[in-house]
Amino acid sequence: MEYDADVIVIGSGALGNNAAYELAKQGKSVIILEAGKSIPRWKITENFRTSPRKNNYNDPYPNAATAPTSFAKDYIENTGSFAYLPGMLKLVGGTTWHWAACAWRYLPSDMKLKSLYGVGRDWPISYDDLEPYYCRAEEALGVSGRSDEDQSGQGRKHFPPRSKEYPMPSDGINYMTSRMNDRLGKLGYRFVQEPSARPTNQPYDGRPACSGNNNCMPVCPIGSMYSGDVHARHSVKAGAKLLTEATAFKLEKGSGNKIEAVHYRTAKGEDKKLTARYFIVAAHGFETPKLLLMSDVANSSDQVGRNIMDHNGLAIQFLADEPLWAGRGTVEEACIVNMRDGNHRRRYAASKHNIGNAVPNMAVTERLIAQGIFGKELDERIRHDAARWVDISSMLETLPMPSNRVIPHPTKRDALGLPTLSVHYDVPAYTEAAKDIIMRDYRRIAAGMNGSIVNEVSEWQNHDHIMGSVIMGKNPADSVVNGECRSFDHPNLFLATTGVIPAAGVVNPTLTGVALAIRTADIIAREV
Amino acid sequence: MPEHPKPSDKKPSPRREFLKIAGLSAGSAVAAGTAPLLAEDKNENDRLQDQFFQISIFLTGHHDLDRALSSRALAALIAVDAHFPAKLQNLQQALASEKLTDSSLLRTSPIGKDDALMATAKTIVSAWYLGYAGEAASHAMEDNAHFITYSGALMYRPTMDATVIPSYARGAPSYWVNPPASIQQD
Numbered sequence: 010m011e012y013d014a015d016v017i018v019i020g021s022g023a024l025g026n027n028a029a030y031e032l033a034k035q036g037k038s039v040i041i042l043e044a045g046k047s048i049p050r051w052k053i054t055e056n057f058r059t060s061p062r063k064n065n066y067n068d069p070y071p072n073a074a075t076a077p078t079s080f081a082k083d084y085i086e087n088t089g090s091f092a093y094l095p096g097m098l099k100l101v102g103g104t105t106w107h108w109a110a111c112a113w114r115y116l117p118s119d120m121k122l123k124s125l126y127g128v129g130r131d132w133p134i135s136y137d138d139l140e141p142y143y144c145r146a147e148e149a150l151g152v153s154g155r156s157d158e159d160q161s162g163q164g165r166k167h168f169p170p171r172s173k174e175y176p177m178p179s180d181g182i183n184y185m186t187s188r189m190n191d192r193l194g195k196l197g198y199r200f201v202q203e204p205s206a207r208p209t210n211q212p213y214d215g216r217p218a219c220s221g222n223n224n225c226m227p228v229c230p231i232g233s234m235y236s237g238d239v240h241a242r243h244s245v246k247a248g249a250k251l252l253t254e255a256t257a258f259k260l261e262k263g264s265g266n267k268i269e270a271v272h273y274r275t276a277k278g279e280d281k282k283l284t285a286r287y288f289i290v291a292a293h294g295f296e297t298p299k300l301l302l303m304s305d306v307a308n309s310s311d312q313v314g315r316n317i318m319d320h321n322g323l324a325i326q327f328l329a330d331e332p333l334w335a336g337r338g339t340v341e342e343a344c345i346v347n348m349r350d351g352n353h354r355r356r357y358a359a360s361k362h363n364i365g366n367a368v369p370n371m372a373v374t375e376r377l378i379a380q381g382i383f384g385k386e387l388d389e390r391i392r393h394d395a396a397r398w399v400d401i402s403s404m405l406e407t408l409p410m411p412s413n414r415v416i417p418h419p420t421k422r423d424a425l426g427l428p429t430l431s432v433h434y435d436v437p438a439y440t441e442a443a444k445d446i447i448m449r450d451y452r453r454i455a456a457g458m459n460g461s462i463v464n465e466v467s468e469w470q471n472h473d474h475i476m477g478s479v480i481m482g483k484n485p486a487d488s489v490v491n492g493e494c495r496s497f498d499h500p501n502l503f504l505a506t507t508g509v510i511p512a513a514g515v516v517n518p519t520l521t522g523v524a525l526a527i528r529t530a531d532i533i534a535r536e537v
Numbered sequence: 538m539p540e541h542p543k544p545s546d547k548k549p550s551p552r553r554e555f556l557k558i559a560g561l562s563a564g565s566a567v568a569a570g571t572a573p574l575l576a577e578d579k580n581e582n583d584r585l586q587d588q589f590f591q592i593s594i595f596l597t598g599h600h601d602l603d604r605a606l607s608s609r610a611l612a613a614l615i616a617v618d619a620h621f622p623a624k625l626q627n628l629q630q631a632l633a634s635e636k637l638t639d640s641s642l643l644r645t646s647p648i649g650k651d652d653a654l655m656a657t658a659k660t661i662v663s664a665w666y667l668g669y670a671g672e673a674a675s676h677a678m679e680d681n682a683h684f685i686t687y688s689g690a691l692m693y694r695p696t697m698d699a700t701v702i703p704s705y706a707r708g709a710p711s712y713w714v715n716p717p718a719s720i721q722q723d
Contacts, residue, residue, distance in 0.1 A: 222704050392723070
């Protein structure tokens with residue numbers, strides 16, 4: 010049989026493009042399908058600057074009726090107690106256009122959650138299995154970080170173990186973090202530098218060093234921060250073919266339980282079909298299970314679209330008693346990680362506090378104007394409060410629950426006539442059990458900075474870290490893919506999405522997703 | 538201080554009434570090319586523009602506001618709320634009778650106890666400081682928000698020496714290791 014390609018990758022985000030690049034580099038013929046268009050960075054930056062909705066991270070990006078983002082009207086319907094609404098984009102490069110480049114490794118214990126703490130699920134692979142691929146993912150994304158810190162927050166020497174240094178050392182600790190560490194460190198709070206997918210003090214892979222434009226979300230205007238478009242370009246240069254405005258809507262089964270073809274619809278509504286030896290679905294944590302369910306494939310476990318997780322969030326804002334000047338550097342500089350691991354995970358969720366470093370003028374000014382403060386006093390207070398503004402947001406661990414689910418919407422259709430999404434999500438009791446502990450910890454932190462509290466956010470927040478939706482495991486009866494990210498039902502179907510992650514931890518899962526995608530590419534390259 | 542309204546300003550013209558019903562300002566009707574502007578309407582539009590500009594200077598305390606930006610802000614505020622010109626008129630009258638010397642005094646004056654007047658004042662100050670009008674949606678694409686300016690938003694002026702307007706850069710990589718030069722005075 011003649012095939013259109015050795016491998017077809019569905020989705021041109023960071024994960025799909027990294028897999029595509031590895032395969033193309035090894036001489037495999039690769040086609041990448043992308044639902045959206047390609048648009049240049051300068052246009053996105055201009056869209057941001059001329060938008061009235063600066064806090065809407067999807068807003069500067071294309072939102073075509075034929076490739077809607079997650080914020081398009083009625084695209085995601087929520088039926089659970091929590092409105093799970095991640096900021097998903099559809100364009101070449103995917104949603105890492107507006108991540109903040111936090112490039113963490115999971116901990117060995119995250120992958121043995123059930124064995125160590127008796128909750129949730131274990132990963133089918135170990136940290137040691139993934140470690141070499143973490144190194145490659147860090148090289149692909151150009152991660153800068155510190156290898157001398159205990160990123161698990163347990164006060165040990167460097168952890169987790171690494172076989173190679175970060176591709177680049179971290180840049181210096183910003184003034185705000187230094188001051189907070191000086192004061193809160195005495196109370197036992199353990200700060201770590203955010204490992205970050207951006208060059209520091211030197212160019213890397215054609216990207217300039219970060220110069221602190223403080224706009225990682227929604228767009229890095231200078232292309233220092235990694236986004237998936239980097240490996241779209243690398244893939245094409247290595248020989249991959251990239252088709253845009255091509256929305257996959259059906260995977261076709263052939264003989265031997267293999268996937269034989271993908272059907273996609275163009276923006277003009279024309280349907281086309283492509284065949285390949287292997288398929289990688291890398292179409293986002295929600296859209297990947299949607300495509301599998303629409304195609305009636307890979308679901309003998311009945312777990313496709315179930316077990317969805319996020320890092321549900323809480324937050325506090327307060328004014329410290331000294332000027333710290335948030336806003337100098339990137340939007341994410343440091344975290345407090347005391348509760349990232351430990352025996353408490355037997356009873357309640359692990360967590361991590363992010364010290365926000367975005368220029369706070371918008372929030373500061375809105376608050377002062379609402380109090381009727383105008384004129385010279387307003388200008389003085391903006392400076393005073395912006396200098397002292399502390400915004401801490403936390404990411405909490407969640408557990409996979411089959412009732413937390415994404416499905417193709419039973420009735421609603423987009424402009425292409427394809428189903429939109431229906432999501433049901435309730436925050437797990439394990440996560441709820443940590444809420445009071447976090448809110449109390451916030452007050453202790455605020456008191457440690459002699460701060461006056463502005464706002465305590467105890468309503469759960471979205472953090473857009475989609476996991477669990479096509480869960481990985483050892484048992485075909487309760488898992489969608491195995492430890493290779495290969496479908497239990499179709500030997501030539503692989504999934505490259507953070508949706509495979511079976512235990513959420515508390516860190517941004519993108520680096521792990523890229524490491525798994527590179528590993529998947531290596532496995533496929535040996536077989537195809 | 539904004540000027541006292543002239544007695545003649547209180548007399549409604551048939552055309553202004555029409556524009557009000559149609560939900561349009563004279564300015565937006567002209568911009569859309571839907572109707573030629575009568576001399577009387579031009580005067581009214583100029584008067585509205587002047588009134589808004591003067592009140593903006595008073596409320597913000599900034600005497601160097603840009604006239605073109607003022608027109609953009611006014612158009613945005615009218616696009617969000619067709620009744621804005623009438624609310625502006627009410628605020629002007631109240632300000633004229635209070636004779637305040639500084640907008641910092643507004644919230645402790647009798648105007649500060651009038652929710653409607655304070656809401657109008659806050660709307661105007663927000664437009665200049667935040668650079669947009671309306672309610673901006675963070676997780677949806679449909680709202681009534683209108684863009685006015687970004688780098689011209691007054692909220693960035695008080696901190697320009699210490700932090701960037703996001704997406705713009707200043708200084709070399711890692712400059713953020715040190716505090717701003719002003720730290721001892723902050």
